[in-house]
Amino acid sequence: RKPLSLPRLADMHARGEKISMLTAYDATFAAMADAAGVECLLVGDSLGMVCQGLHSTVGVTLDTMRYHTDSVSRGLRRVQGTAWLIADLPFGSYQESREQALRSATVLMQAGAHMVKLEGGGWTAETVRFLVERGIPVCAHLGLTPQTVHALGGYRVQGRDSEAAAVLRRHALDLQDAGAAMLVLEMVPAALAASLTRELTHCATIGIGAGQATAGQVLVMHDMLGINLGKMPKFVRNFMAEGGGIAEALHAYVRAVKDGSFPDDRLHAW
Numbered sequence: 001r002k003p004l005s006l007p008r009l010a011d012m013h014a015r016g017e018k019i020s021m022l023t024a025y026d027a028t029f030a031a032m033a034d035a036a037g038v039e040c041l042l043v044g045d046s047l048g049m050v051c052q053g054l055h056s057t058v059g060v061t062l063d064t065m066r067y068h069t070d071s072v073s074r075g076l077r078r079v080q081g082t083a084w085l086i087a088d089l090p091f092g093s094y095q096e097s098r099e100q101a102l103r104s105a106t107v108l109m110q111a112g113a114h115m116v117k118l119e120g121g122g123w124t125a126e127t128v129r130f131l132v133e134r135g136i137p138v139c140a141h142l143g144l145t146p147q148t149v150h151a152l153g154g155y156r157v158q159g160r161d162s163e164a165a166a167v168l169r170r171h172a173l174d175l176q177d178a179g180a181a182m183l184v185l186e187m188v189p190a191a192l193a194a195s196l197t198r199e200l201t202h203c204a205t206i207g208i209g210a211g212q213a214t215a216g217q218v219l220v221m222h223d224m225l226g227i228n229l230g231k232m233p234k235f236v237r238n239f240m241a242e243g244g245g246i247a248e249a250l251h252a253y254v255r256a257v258k259d260g261s262f263p264d265d266r267l268h269a270w
């Protein structure tokens, strides 16, 4: 298989082929997901909960993100993996200034990331443009943005009323304009995610709890393997419940994203 790249992802987007993404935090699971054909691996700051036992992603540091990005990147290299590797800029590592964001992104890119992800809209567009102009591909993230959980008042659906939906849409268009090649939409109504996906022709929407119309899907790997310390979110499907081992579950996830059978808007969406 040829390595994934920005042009290949843009081509998939243009052709309407669904993009599959999963989180990965270590070398072994990264290699397994790559072998299953997952196109994008996200070293998500959800590792704060999954690996570190934290209550939120707010406590995850840049040094921890660097450690896990290094591990995932080495795991991919060992198996000559082809996945596109995205790493989250953690809370506090990009909010201060565009220069701070560039320094933090550099740490993750030098650990092997191909793209960085950051949360929020509005002020972030300027930061995204600054990074993209300097050769760092960026994935944006709107809707439920877990780093701001304390400001949002909990892990709940975002963009429900027309006013909130209009703000989200404005932010999404600004982020595309700033050069974000991907946009994670987390916990937004399926209808809103669908209309944003139609409007954003140069930025691939990746949904999580955002319905089936997005250009791609992402899940926390541990969630889709049915191993989760907390309450399983409604938008998750447990691919281990269908029998077989981890490799089979990862393959089944890729197949279900590609053929549109996951997510099922009657079960996994708002």
Ligand code: KIV
Pocket (backbone or CB within 6 Å): 023, 042, 043, 044, 045, 046, 047, 088, 184, 186, 208, 218, 219, 220
């Ligand atoms: O950290 C993470 O796992 C994420 C995904 C849920 C999009 O940001």
Ligand code: NA
Pocket (backbone or CB within 6 Å): 044, 045, 046, 057, 088
């Ligand atoms: Na994240």
